[in-house]
Amino acid sequence: MTDAGLYEFEYGDCESSGLLHDENGFPSFQDNDDDDDDDEEEEEKEESFADDFYRCGTDWSCLLQTERKLKQANLFDMWGLKSNSESEANCLFSPPMKKLKASNGKSTATHLKKIVDRSCPFYKKIPGTPFTVDAFRYGSIKGCSAYFLTHFHYDHYGGLGKRWSHGPIYCSPLTARLVRMCLLVNPSYIHPLELNTEHVIDGVKVTLLEANHCPGAALIHFRLQDGQCYLHTGDFRASRLMQSYPLLVNHRVNVLYLDTTYCNPKYKFPSKEDVLNYVVRVTKNCLKKQPKTLVVVGAYSIGKESVFLAISKALGVKIYANASRRRVLQSFDWPELSGNLCTQGNDTLLHVLPMSSLKFETLKDYLKPYGNQYAAVLAFRPTGWTYSETVGNQLDLIRPLSRGNITIYGVPYSEHSSFTELREFVQFLRPDKIIPTVNVWNAASREKMQSFFREWLSCKKLMI
């Protein structure tokens, strides 16, 4: 649509259709030139499930065939022609879940806007296997017989619900519990896999490793029968500990599917530990000045529990969370967390609230029912990264927002890798090929990431 094929890459290209394998050992696209006209049935030819991936080689510009929402109907749709993705010359993706509807006589501009391409992007498919990762929003994916879920965040499990029936779901035991509990997915589809244990699925050796993201989050290591190793990081925060995972030490990773959320040097933030110490320090200071302070920690669904746990431990106070959040937290099987929850707001000065409540007005209202029990609110908003950081790692330069007796701190508690952590991880793994999974919809950003990867993996530069 917009920009196309403007990007050059060191290895391979899209046109290498005659070869059996590309430079990275991937089977290359079997050339069936003409737009197949036999595109009706699921069965048809044995086009492998990840052909779109092979076809792509290392030309990241192929990502341009996006799953983007179309703002307007294209001409095919407007003229009532079937938009069949398999017959589109450049399509790299599976067919959409539903055939796009031709506009009928009644259709208006608003109808036309609603047309959405729902095909699974290639980087969610694992080539040489019938697997996808975090791909639940595309309905039944042709050729996929096992759906992996890296962790329980909406942008990864989206599409899962009680009506799920497209195939088995593999994930960590904790994630499995949440999928059953919160999404009411039929348990017969859910297959928990113990971490650090090799499981053979469809002939592929699969091992889940701790991802240092939210509870239950896993890196997924695939070892194919031909020896190829793929590592999908899901969302993760790279750590030194990972450099001692035996699987990563002992097997070269051929393809790395990388969480590139903060793959830019402007993203600098402190270690989790430093942020926790800071939060505790601020809290103690505040309570010294005003003992009648309610301490609030903002949270989404799961993740960043350590922020309130650290305060709880340091002050020796319980943690209040509402019933639905408690149910989720209890399911973690994390004793020091479960053991410190309480069911009454009055019983502790430390409360966990939805991130959306961390606003002056909302907090003021929240305080009201407690009467004169509290004279002030100290709130922490643990975001991944705070823009105010020209200062980078300098926690002491953080300036809270303050209005009346309410103070709100944004703290850079990140569950994604910083730029330098990413670099160190990639230089440790030295994969043959890296497929970014975040920030991929923008051509400039894709190109920028690839140039970082090239720099990191060029032998000359190994400085930290």
Added chain:
DNA sequence: GCGATCAGAT
């Protein structure tokens, strides 16, 4: 009328 889905906000 209701759940699912979408655009937009936060």
Added chain:
DNA sequence: CACATCTGATCGC
């Protein structure tokens, strides 16, 4: 700036 939703509107049955 971007995360991971959340909200309110609209769709489709």
